[in-house]
Amino acid sequence: MSRNNAGLTEDRIITEALRIIDGQGLRRLTMRRLGDALEVEAMAIYHHFPLGKEQLFDAIVAYVSDVARPAADEGGADGAGGEADSDGEEREPAAPDPRPWDERLRAWAADYRRALLAHAQALPLFIHRRPDTEAAMRSLEVLYAAFTEAGLAGADVVRAAAALDSYVTGAVVREVRAEGLPAQRPAALDGRFPHVTALREVRPDPEAVFTAGLDALLRALTAPAASA
Numbered sequence: 001m002s003r004n005n006a007g008l009t010e011d012r013i014i015t016e017a018l019r020i021i022d023g024q025g026l027r028r029l030t031m032r033r034l035g036d037a038l039e040v041e042a043m044a045i046y047h048h049f050p051l052g053k054e055q056l057f058d059a060i061v062a063y064v065s066d067v068a069r070p071a072a073d074e075g076g077a078d079g080a081g082g083e084a085d086s087d088g089e090e091r092e093p094a095a096p097d098p099r100p101w102d103e104r105l106r107a108w109a110a111d112y113r114r115a116l117l118a119h120a121q122a123l124p125l126f127i128h129r130r131p132d133t134e135a136a137m138r139s140l141e142v143l144y145a146a147f148t149e150a151g152l153a154g155a156d157v158v159r160a161a162a163a164l165d166s167y168v169t170g171a172v173v174r175e176v177r178a179e180g181l182p183a184q185r186p187a188a189l190d191g192r193f194p195h196v197t198a199l200r201e202v203r204p205d206p207e208a209v210f211t212a213g214l215d216a217l218l219r220a221l222t223a224p225a226a227s228a
Contacts, residue, residue, distance in 0.1 A: 008040060010048050014063050017056060021121045029053075057125050058133070064119050065126075066135035067111040068142045097142075101149040102218060108142050109168050109214055116172040123176065126169070139165075150222045160221040167217050175206050 016037050020029050031053060035042035049055040097104055116123065131140075143161035152160055189197040 008038065008044055008048060010059060011063075013038065013045055013048055013056070014059055017060060018064070018119055018122065021060075022119055025121050026124060058129060060122060061125050061129050062133040062135040064115050064122060065112070065131070066138065067108060067115055068138040069135070101146040104142060104146045105164065105218060106214060108139065108146075109164065112139070112168050113172055113210060116169070117175065120172070120176045123173065147221070152222065152224070156224065163217065163221060167213065171210050171213065175210075178206075 013034070017029055017034055020033060020037060031042040031045055035045055038045070045056075046052065049059070099107070140161060143164060144157050147157045147160045187193070189200055191197075
């Protein structure tokens, strides 16, 4: 296949970029290295991302975080945050999810955690990018609808969705950090840290910790509605 005509799509570029990031780290992703992996000239990538690497990074964030993407869109370039069908027409809203509100929230949280962990090397990209893509709106719609169904309203819905998003993101960062490089000068566990020293051999399963925290958070967030 020619290095200048490889039938490139945004989806293929994004998934190959993620392969490089996952395997070699974010700093190793360059347009030339990506072109080599795709067997095209680097300039062919700019046809899809004319603003360069930062535009590609935006698409990667949208792609990874789009866990609420309708099943019909799976595998398509729209996973990178497209807003309309190929004919330019706005898509019909997805059919309502028949699952109870708490099951929908737990599924979203589990899917988002799984996606972030799968592409943990891309986590730095999420910090400075505003979540205003179509992918972000899909997730927000899932959270707002579920918390509304749980009995919350107005600002309480917005606060609950923000808390849940923060919990998942923070839990992933903590889990990834726990498997990271040790400090060059780790602290000695001695009498200054009696509780830490006593519990140093306790190693709870990360998924069990995540699920327990998620259950406690959902109970706390929806308690005002339950008591109203």
